[in-house]
Amino acid sequence: MMRHAGLLETVFAIVPEAAVPAYEAALGLACSTVGFFVADEDEKTWRVEGVKPVGEKDEVLASGIAVAALTTGVDAVVMHEPTAADGWLARVYQDFPEQFIGKRFAVRGTHLGAPPAAGRVTLTIDAGLAFGSGEHGSTRGCLRALEMIAYRRPQRILDLGCGSGILAMAASALLGRRVLAVDNDPWSVRTTRRNAAQNLLGNRIAARLGHGWNAPAVRAHAPFDLVFANILARPLCLMARDLAAHLAPGGTVILAGLLGTQMRAVLAAHRRCGLHLEHVLDEGPWTTLIVRKQFLFEKKNQKTSTP
Numbered sequence: 001m002m003r004h005a006g007l008l009e010t011v012f013a014i015v016p017e018a019a020v021p022a023y024e025a026a027l028g029l030a031c032s033t034v035g036f037f038v039a040d041e042d043e044k045t046w047r048v049e050g051v052k053p054v055g056e057k058d059e060v061l062a063s064g065i066a067v068a069a070l071t072t073g074v075d076a077v078v079m080h081e082p083t084a085a086d087g088w089l090a091r092v093y094q095d096f097p098e099q100f101i102g103k104r105f106a107v108r109g110t111h112l113g114a115p116p117a118a119g120r121v122t123l124t125i126d127a128g129l130a131f132g133s134g135e136h137g138s139t140r141g142c143l144r145a146l147e148m149i150a151y152r153r154p155q156r157i158l159d160l161g162c163g164s165g166i167l168a169m170a171a172s173a174l175l176g177r178r179v180l181a182v183d184n185d186p187w188s189v190r191t192t193r194r195n196a197a198q199n200l201l202g203n204r205i206a207a208r209l210g211h212g213w214n215a216p217a218v219r220a221h222a223p224f225d226l227v228f229a230n231i232l233a234r235p236l237c238l239m240a241r242d243l244a245a246h247l248a249p250g251g252t253v254i255l256a257g258l259l260g261t262q263m264r265a266v267l268a269a270h271r272r273c274g275l276h277l278e279h280v281l282d283e284g285p286w287t288t289l290i291v292r293k294q295f296l297f298e299k300k301n302q303k304t305s306t307p
Contacts, residue, residue, distance in 0.1 A: 008083040011061065012049035013076040014039050017285060021232045021257060022072045023048045026064030029185075030057035051083055071234060102144045105170060121173045123166055125195050138230050138256040141281045141288030142167050145254045148279060149290060150174055152252065154225035158182065158218065165192030165207060167228045167254075172204045181207045182215050213242035223248035229255050233262035237269040244273035247293045252278075255289040263287045 011031060015023050020036055028034045031050025039047040052061075061078075069075045098108040098117065106120040146167070153175065159168035162181035165188075172179045181192050192207040208217040212235075225248050229236060236255055243253060253275065258266050260282060267277055270291050279290040 007054040008051055009054045010049055010051055010081045010083045011078060012047055012081070013065075013078045014045050014047055015072075015074050015076045017044055017046060018259060018261060019068070019072040019074040019076070020046050020048055020285075021259065022068040022234075023065070023074075023076065025232055026068040027061070029064040030061035032187075054082075101140050102147045104147050104174065105143050107166070121170065123169050123173070123195075124198055125164060125166065137283030137286030138258075138288065139166060141283045141286060142228055142230050142254050142256050143170055144281050144283075145256075145279065145288050145290050146170055146174065149226070149252050149254075152225075154252065156221060156224045156248070157226045157228075158221070158224045158246075159228045160212065160218070161229065161231045162192050162207065163188050163230070165195045165205065167230060168192065168205050168207075169196060169199055169201050171226065171228070172201050173199070178204050178206065180217060180221050181205055182210045182212075182218055183207075184209070184211045212239060213246060218246065222246040223251065225251045227251070227253045229253060229257075231257045233258040233266050236266050240269040240273045240275075244270070244275055244293060247275075249293055250295045251293045253289075253291045253293075255291060256286070258287055258289075259285050260287045263289065267291075 011027060013023055024034055024036060027048060027050035031052040034048070034050040036046050036048045039045045065078055098106060100106050100117065100120065104121055106117050106122045108122060108124055155177065157171050157175070157177055157179045159165070159171070159179060159181040162168055162183045165181050168179040168181040171177065183189050183192070186209055189207045189209050192205065193202065196202045196205040196207065206217070208215060210217055212218075223246055227243065227247060229239070229243065236258065247253060253270070255266060255270070263280065267289060271277070275291040275293055277289060278292050281288040281290075
């Protein structure tokens, strides 16, 4: 296939709200930056778009779109538009100012020249990497959830499906802990390592390539006291049993990547595995769940107190 060096294209699809996560994930397989915007408020449709070099990863993109269509039942038409590199980057810079999330975090791009805000844990990333930049509601929800459970001082931390590594960096910077970050995409692993080094956290974040709970690094370091799983609703449901098995008693899980309409199904899957809900956080249409595994003595007391 012919490559067009230096040329970019915008790939996009118009989908209903429920299909946004699946199509966002599909575009993320091929695009270095992915975002979504309201297309029609009355019809409740969204434009999911990504930017990639012309002619690169077209087969990967096609496969991802096919899976998204199959899992959602939404067979959206995917369009391609030429994109000027200079114009696209200027728009990204304009749309990515410093963001204050919760009471303790700030996320800013490398293009910003002003000094970081005082009194916050500041995470700096390349503005061209839109996913995991802090703009996404699921990322923001995870950072807010981390603030809420930080007082527990978890020791063994896993960021499963780390993407840009922003959650791993946030946990490491806030808690002063080593964090294992795992993703099945080599590009995400490289990006996490680069971002960790950029934020002087390279010696505390171990970014590894692996497929979910089957990753050797995950098995070697389990059980975990804190797990970030910012993925998608369906994979979260399918992995609930493995998650519970790799979680230490009293361990906490931050589940994200799901819409509010998908919360009940995700929560039910984890409750069946012995995990209980502590908090629900909403960011626009996105929902983040904080769930926890009981301590052994809690289970014992429940059994002895049952009439």
